[in-house]
Amino acid sequence: MKINSRVIAKYLEMVTESYRAYHDSPGEDVSDYDAAIDDMGAAARAADDDDLLRVALDALIAGPVSQLGDFTGDAYRWPSAEFIPLLTHAYQRLWPDEPLSMEGFGPEVEFEAMSSAEWAAYTGRV
Numbered sequence: 501m502k503i504n505s506r507v508i509a510k511y512l513e514m515v516t517e518s519y520r521a522y523h524d525s526p527g528e529d530v531s532d533y534d535a536a537i538d539d540m541g542a543a544a545r546a547a548d549d550d551d552l553l554r555v556a557l558d559a560l561i562a563g564p565v566s567q568l569g570d571f572t573g574d575a576y577r578w579p580s581a582e583f584i585p586l587l588t589h590a591y592q593r594l595w596p597d598e599p600l601s602m603e604g605f606g607p608e609v610e611f612e613a614m615s616s617a618e619w620a621a622y623t624g625r626v
Contacts, residue, residue: 504614
């Protein structure tokens with residue numbers, strides 16, 4: 501399954517960048533991001549992307565660290581070691597009844613940067 505990395509990055513920025521915009525340093529606990537996580541979930545539901553976001557987070561959490569490249573590092577100032585606990589907390593907060601995949605056994609997802617037109621054509625959404 502292909503997922504547009506730009507769509508997922510947009511949602512994750514709601515958590516990572518919105519918090520840093522109002523705070524001088526990263527949160528001391530992943531629960532510090534709860535309001536931003538809730539906003540991300542609400543935005544995904546409003547855009548009918550709830551399942552897409554859930555699968556993407558599951559794939560990022562359970563998959564190889566190399567998949568995090570589009571979402572961490574210099575662009576988003578999040579080292580992978582800190583990002584997985586944040587993603588895990590977000591997943592468990594938004595979908596408490598949905599189990600996470602075991603490490604190495606996540607959904608097979610290929611993250612690819614696509615334009616809006618390419619993504620619409622791939623998903624059949626107009």
